[in-house]
Amino acid sequence: MSNSEITPDERLDAHDGHKKTRRGRSGRGAMWLLAKTLHRLVRNGRLTVxxxxxxxxxxxxxxxxxxxIRLGTARLPSRLLANPSLALGEAYMDGTxxxxxxxxxxxxxxxxxxxxALDALPARRIRRWLDQRIGRKLHHNPISRALANVAHHYDLSTALYDLFLDADRQYSCAYFPTGTExxxxxxxxxxRHIAAKLRLEPGLDVLDIGSxxxxxxxxxxxxxxxxVTGLSLSAEQIAAARARAAQSGLxxxxxxxxxDYRQERDQYDRVVSVGMFEHVGRSGFDAYFSTLNRVLKPDGVGLVxxxxxxxxxxxxDPWTRxxxxxxxxxxxxxxTIAAIERAGLWVTDVEILRLHYAETLRHWSERFAANRAAARTLYDxxxxxxxxxxxAAxxxxxxxxxxxxxxxxLAKRRDAVPLTRDxxxxxEADYAGTIRADDTASGGKG
Structure with a gap:
């Protein structure tokens, strides 16, 4: 650690290797405590504050x-120590x-x-403990609250999403088999990957939860x-989806x-839910998978x-929440799997996509940056x-x-899908021809 007013007699603290300065000892207060914390935390990269x-x-x-980075207020170090995630995001938003x-x-x-190292901080552990204690209330989403939560994010201007999403407005993790797509x-x-797992054939009835x-x-x-029946709580999305269906002649x-998916009463051959389960809340797991069990036909297949x-x-995360x-x-x-089992459903395949969303978000960040001026005209x-x-976070x-x-x-029957993943x-190879030529171009906005 260095400081613009460090005196020649700065000493090395024998306990943790942190350099103490006269200015630090004289009471830089929260900033000094933040510096001690950052000294223990930052091992990869170099950070100047x-x-x-x-x-x-x-x-x-x-x-x-x-x-x-520059901290614009004397109060910010104490806020960062007390609630790192929330304070960091708000400080960037506010320009401090x-x-x-x-x-x-x-x-x-x-x-x-x-x-x-960040998770080992006492304040971080305390926040996590509090979240676990009040988590049922934080993440409880009855239909009325779910409607308000969806409107908060998904009823933003569609023009905003056009600034950074692909041409099809897919707002979930993309699939990068090589990483160069x-x-x-x-x-x-x-x-295509999802369709392959659904084992589709002409004439099947499909429910898309969170369409x-x-x-x-x-x-x-x-x-x-x-x-296909698509369900969403977003008025903006439903209006856009219906217009697209009409325009496509479908x-x-x-x-x-x-x-809401809990209000669905019909049964379907296939059920798919992409990027929606994260909005259910822990207290809603059993209702979610019980609903999937109820709306799936006996030989049906689902994908979450x-x-x-x-x-x-x-x-x-507190800031994201x-x-x-x-x-x-x-x-x-x-x-998640425990809830599926409680609902009486078979888990027939699990795949973990590790860095695919990181690559998706990199593309989104770059497109948003390229169109930031347009976003500024929509909001502030x-x-x-x-x-x-x-x-970026x-x-x-x-x-x-x-x-x-x-x-x-998942499925109701253990033999609803073939014995191997072949x-x-x-x-996917058979479906290759369904990817239109314009899907192979860079496309999209930005």
Missing amino acids: IDAQGGTWQFGSQTSPAVS LRIESGSLRDFLAICMSNID TLDMAQALKK GWGGLGLELAQAHQAR SDRVRFEQR HAIGTMEPQGGS KYIFPGGYIPTLSE ERFCRMWEFYL SEMSFRHGRLMVFQIQ YIAKA
């Missing part, structure tokens, strides 16, 4: 990435934390690559001749309804595609800073943190 008084503090090794050199993504990479190609391959802007449902109807085979965590217990996905809950694979500067923090959580995506195939690759 300029405090509100102009003092300079350096942490980490000489390796890349190298980032310099600014990137002086390097990038936001590099800064968050330094934070996330030292996640084990364009975003549009990777999203087309994601839909978004309708891209997957339209793909299943057009390329695989399925009859309204006779695809219908989109603004309805969701973000998961390798933490001992699922949860949600407050500003991005209220009511959200990132599940562990173990608690604080919103733009919130959104770029959300995309999410990417680094998948790249360096504990998040991943799982796809769980049929998935074969079906």
Whole structure:
């Protein structure tokens, strides 16, 4: 650690290797405590912090990435110590934390690559303990609350999403078999991968829970001749999806309804749910999988595609919960499978997609940055800073943190799918011709 006012007699603390200065000992207070904490935390990368008084503090090794940040208020260090995630995100949104050199993504990479040390902080452990104690209330989503939570995020202007999503508006993890695919190609391959696991054939009835802007449902109807019912609680998404179905001439085979999945009463040959399970909340696991059991026909097959965590217990990040996905809950694979078993369903296949979402979010961040001026005309500067923090922090959580995506195939009967997974690759090869030529281009906005 260095400081612009360090005197020649700075000494090395024998206990933890932290350099103490006269200025530090004289009562820099929270900033001094934050510096001691960062000294223990930053092992990968090099971080320079300029405090509100102009003092300079350096942490980490000489390796890349190298980032310099400026703290704009004297109160910020104490807030960062008390609630790191919430305070960091809010400070970036408010402009009281600014990137002086390097990038936001590099800064968050330094934070996330030292996640084990961060989780060992007393304040972090206390926050996690509190979340677990009040988690049932935080993540309890009856239909009325679920409707409000969905509106908070998904009823934002569709023009915003067009600035960074692919041309089909797929707002979930794409599929990168080689890692070199364009975003549009990777999203087309994601839909193909899901269709292969659903073992589709003409005339099957498919329920799409959390159907978004309708891209997957339209793909299943057009390329695989399925009859699709899509459910979403977002009025914006339902309106856009219905317009797309009409424009594509598929309204006779695809219908989109603004309805909660728990209100569904029909039965289906196939059920698919992509990027929706994270909004259910832990207290809703049993209702969710009991509903899947109820709406699946006896020989039906389902697929759940969701973000998961390798933490001992699922949860949600305080900043993300407050500003991005209220009511959200990132599940562990173990608690998800336990709920599936309680519902009396067979787990017939599990696949873990590790870095696929990191690559998806990298594309989204780059597209949003390229179209930031347009986003600024839709909302304001604080919103733009919130959104770029959300995309960058999410990417680094998948790249360096504990998040991943799982796809769980389930069924009522153990023999509902073939004995081996060979049929998935074969079906994908057969479906290769369904990917339109424009899916192979870079496409999209930005």
